[in-house]
Amino acid sequence: MSQRTIREVRAYTVRGKGADYHDQEGAHWIDDHIATPMAVYPEYRQSRRSFGLDVLGTLVVEVEADDGTVGFAVTTAGEIGAWIVEKHLARFLEGRAVTDLERIWDQMYRSTLFYGRRGVVLNVISGVDLALYDLLGRLRQEPVYALLGGPVRDELQFYATGARPDRAKELGFLGGKMPLHHAPGEGVEGFRKNLDALADMRGRVGEDFWLMLDCWMSLDVDYATRFVHAAAEHGLKWLEEALIPDDYWGYAQLKRQAPPGVLISTGEHEATRWGFRQLLETGVDIIQPDVNWCGGITELIKISALADAHGALVVPHGSSVYSYHFVVTRTNSPFAEFLMMHETAEEVVPMFSPLLLGEPVPVDGRLRVPETPGFGVELNPEVPRERPYTH
Numbered sequence: 001m002s003q004r005t006i007r008e009v010r011a012y013t014v015r016g017k018g019a020d021y022h023d024q025e026g027a028h029w030i031d032d033h034i035a036t037p038m039a040v041y042p043e044y045r046q047s048r049r050s051f052g053l054d055v056l057g058t059l060v061v062e063v064e065a066d067d068g069t070v071g072f073a074v075t076t077a078g079e080i081g082a083w084i085v086e087k088h089l090a091r092f093l094e095g096r097a098v099t100d101l102e103r104i105w106d107q108m109y110r111s112t113l114f115y116g117r118r119g120v121v122l123n124v125i126s127g128v129d130l131a132l133y134d135l136l137g138r139l140r141q142e143p144v145y146a147l148l149g150g151p152v153r154d155e156l157q158f159y160a161t162g163a164r165p166d167r168a169k170e171l172g173f174l175g176g177k178m179p180l181h182h183a184p185g186e187g188v189e190g191f192r193k194n195l196d197a198l199a200d201m202r203g204r205v206g207e208d209f210w211l212m213l214d215c216w217m218s219l220d221v222d223y224a225t226r227f228v229h230a231a232a233e234h235g236l237k238w239l240e241e242a243l244i245p246d247d248y249w250g251y252a253q254l255k256r257q258a259p260p261g262v263l264i265s266t267g268e269h270e271a272t273r274w275g276f277r278q279l280l281e282t283g284v285d286i287i288q289p290d291v292n293w294c295g296g297i298t299e300l301i302k303i304s305a306l307a308d309a310h311g312a313l314v315v316p317h318g319s320s321v322y323s324y325h326f327v328v329t330r331t332n333s334p335f336a337e338f339l340m341m342h343e344t345a346e347e348v349v350p351m352f353s354p355l356l357l358g359e360p361v362p363v364d365g366r367l368r369v370p371e372t373p374g375f376g377v378e379l380n381p382e383v384p385r386e387r388p389y390t391h
């Protein structure tokens with residue numbers, strides 16, 4: 001096993017539902033007048049697809065060992081990601097030992113600094129890193145969580161993200177997180193509608209069920225401060241991603257001004273240990289790295305250690321099995337997110353469906369992470385994919 005080397009790296013694109021879960025058609029709760037940073041422009045308020053949230057599509061990275069074993073991972077990066085993998089990053093993998101995770105990550109990161117650091121390049125680095133973990137697990141016949149030091153609990157507990165926290169409660173989840181629908185540009189009336197939606201849902205789920213709101217970068221410090229105080233009256237557990245990710249100073253101010261007992265969370269659009277160091281220094285309570293975007297598991301291990309030392313929880317954003325194998329190994333990740341990709345958020349469906357086969361889902365809000373080697377999933381051969389570039 002220790003002699004195994006990497007023979008070839010391949011990158012594919014997939015359109016439609018998959019790792020890029022915004023690449024949807026038709027009506028879906030995830031694109032129903034959700035507040036965004038683009039809501040300052042009224043013509044882009046109704047749909048996130050209208051400003052291009054679905055442009056990237058899914059990237060599939062395959063890493064093949066010299067014995068023919070193939071590991072893979074998926075992320076959001078599409079054709080531009082496929083180009084980066086094939087034309088730039090493959091050189092740091094091919095011919096190398098499969099166990100060279102740290103050196104490969106470091107070379108991918110350092111070599112892309114002149115055009116990378118955040119965003120799509122880190123999504124791509126994440127995809128390559130996760131594919132390597134999948135390959136290593138398959139070669140060792142171990143689940144990825146075993147490679148990370150083993151589980152600290154028997155099963156995962158989940159909250160559900162979607163339009164129907166009341167339905168999430170019936171399905172056995174710990175809590176429910178709804179999108180905020182109205183941005184500051186929609187004025188006093190929008191503020192009132194946002195608060196009414198929370199109060200209405202509180203009435204449906206009762207006092208003790210966790211309710212959270214995801215602002216998807218749409219607010220400013222003044223609005224967020226006034227809103228989080230008003231929302232505290234309705235038992236809001238946390239206010240998520242209130243500000244744009246670059247406004248670290250705003251997050252520090254919001255945390256200082258927020259009422260005790262309502263948590264401030266953010267980080268799904270942050271990447272690397274350095275980005276999260278800046279975020280943790282603002283004092284936010286929960287960081288939410290997306291393992292498909294933040295730099296993969298090699299980087300999430302470092303981000304998580306930093307968060308632990310800052311007294312912050314790590315509750316990874318979405319990402320299905322790629323999150324589950326990490327969350328089960330860390331005490332400062334006490335629960336996980338389940339993204340309800342059902343059109344009306346009324347039923348539990350696999351998050352990356354139909355792209356993956358064997359993708360586990362929570363039952364009664366709980367999941368025992370399968371012991372299948374690697375991340376325990378396979379690509380669905382019936383989903384068409386293309387390899388737009390080779391090297």
Ligand SMILES: [Mg+2]
Nearest residue numbers: 214240241268
């Ligand atoms: Mg979010």
